[in-house]
Amino acid sequence: MKxxxxxxxxxxxxxxxxxxxxxxxxxxxxxxxxxxxxxxxxEVSRGLVTKGIQVHTPLEKTHGVxxxxxxxxxxxxxxxxxxxxxxxxxxxxxxxGHIGLFRDEETLxxxxxxxxxxxxxxxxxxxxLDPMLATGGSAxxxxxxxxxxxxxxxxxxxxxxxxxxxxxxxxxHPDVQMYxxxxxxxxxxxxxxxxxxxxxGDRMFGTE
Numbered sequence: 001m002k003x004x005x006x007x008x009x010x011x012x013x014x015x016x017x018x019x020x021x022x023x024x025x026x027x028x029x030x031x032x033x034x035x036x037x038x039x040x041x042x043e044v045s046r047g048l049v050t051k052g053i054q055v056h057t058p059l060e061k062t063h064g065v066x067x068x069x070x071x072x073x074x075x076x077x078x079x080x081x082x083x084x085x086x087x088x089x090x091x092x093x094x095x096x097g098h099i100g101l102f103r104d105e106e107t108l109x110x111x112x113x114x115x116x117x118x119x120x121x122x123x124x125x126x127x128x129l130d131p132m133l134a135t136g137g138s139a140x141x142x143x144x145x146x147x148x149x150x151x152x153x154x155x156x157x158x159x160x161x162x163x164x165x166x167x168x169x170x171x172x173h174p175d176v177q178m179y180x181x182x183x184x185x186x187x188x189x190x191x192x193x194x195x196x197x198x199x200x201g202d203r204m205f206g207t208e
Contacts, residue, residue, distance in 0.1 A: 003170055004180065012181050020195065033131070037082070050068055073095070074097040076128065078204075079131045112141065132160055156176055156178045161193075
């Protein structure tokens, strides 16, 4: 699908299987999610702007590179927090914002309650983190909020995606590249991804 990158590395597939398993306890779920996020970060950050520098090895001077691009991580609370740690391990200089949204269980529409992001988003690469791209309502709203604050380069990162959510993002925000580990079959009547892995936030924090 257009604007969608599926990260199908064997180690990601292995971890995704563990995350799907309903018998995986919360403590293991959190650790696996963090590890998977680190693996995803390499693919999501492909194409970052770099610049050449010189460094001194123990033997001589040589050429190297450093990342020359601001990175801002923005998890959608609360489940998005599970991806932050893995990304920060790979991108230690990234700044972190937060967007608080929850889905109304009757209307399935997003309701916002918190928004705090770094200043000067215009030149930054903004990575919006949300494990589940289901209806796409929360992600689409979050992207709109970020654009209102000046963000111009946004990548949406999810663990799983449903076709309905992908189509919504493509329609409302065709300029946003999406990254996910699997494109699942569909949504059920409650807006949950099938086969999915349940509610990522509940499984992370043991609030099922």
